[in-house]
Amino acid sequence: MTSVVEVAVPAADLALAETFQRTPGATVESMQAAAADGDAALSVLTVEGGEDVERAVDRDATVEAATALATLDEECVLRVDWTAPTAELLRVLHPNDGAVLEARATDGTWWFRVLFGERAMTEDWHRECRDSALRVNVESVYGxxxxxxxxxxxxxxxxxxxxxxxxxxxxxxxxxxxxxxxxxxxxxxxxxxxxxxxxxxxxxxxxxxxxxxxxxxxxx
The missing domain is CATH 1.10.10 (Arc Repressor Mutant, subunit A)
Structure with a gap:
């Protein structure tokens, strides 16, 4: 049975914890995420909060490099290359047997909505997340x-x-x-x-x- 899982992950466990410490009002949403050929993963993020947030992302310890693709008022689209450890955690959260419908972060917490074709895949994915030392809190599961x-x-x-x-x-x-x-x-x-x-x-x-x-x- 198809299931959609909504989970929360502390930014301290995953990515951009320093960004949220420096700019508490920041909001980040992933437009696209894909594994790169090397040790890092690439994400295209929409960042709300102005230039301070953009600078905070660029200086964040979990970010290898950040490039602005577009800027409009308080919103900026960034291409982000993650560090290798962060990229590996993101790969865990982007399962081969499922599809991430949404990934966003605010107030120091990442929120993911993931679609699975079978309920058993959900359990396997959650177990893999725990094995990776990610504190994944399941908010809801629905069909x-x-x-x-x-x-x-x-x-x-x-x-x-x-x-x-x-x-x-x-x-x-x-x-x-x-x-x-x-x-x-x-x-x-x-x-x-x-x-x-x-x-x-x-x-x-x-x-x-x-x-x-x-x-x-x-x-x-």
Missing amino acids: PTTTVWSRETGLSEKQYAALESALRRGFYEVPRRVTLEELAAEFDVTHQALSERLSRAHRAAISNVVSGAFFATRVE
Whole structure:
């Protein structure tokens, strides 16, 4: 059965931890990633946060070289050659038996969405990640039914449930009728985890409305 896995990986375990320390508001999204012939891997990244972030990426210990391909206001497209150790970790996160639908990073955490043809492949990949000393936190696993539903909304089921509850219980009213901690208790998660879930849901929902695009590959 086809599965989509959403995972979070600390930047300290993977890449650009120094960048996020120097520029906490930075956002990085991979447009394309491919293994190079040598010991490094090449990524094309969209970086938001201005020239400070661009300089931080270029100085990051996990980066061999960074070249600006395009710049527009606060956004820059960079070609990044990773160091050999970082490239090897990225290869682990880009499985041969699966496809990375999305890779992005913000607030010191990388977020990956990976598609697998069979559920067993998901388990093998997660085991390989752990063997590589990567702290991979599985946020959600869902199948084709959820993916079809998500095409219409841009949201995962957990994100939709969080937004629905927040709206119903008055989280968005002024003043609020419910706190983030109270909402988190409903879902049996920490308030930080729910805050991040709502943030990703807001981004997906707003992007869906603004672009009007078909979000089959943009669910977070």
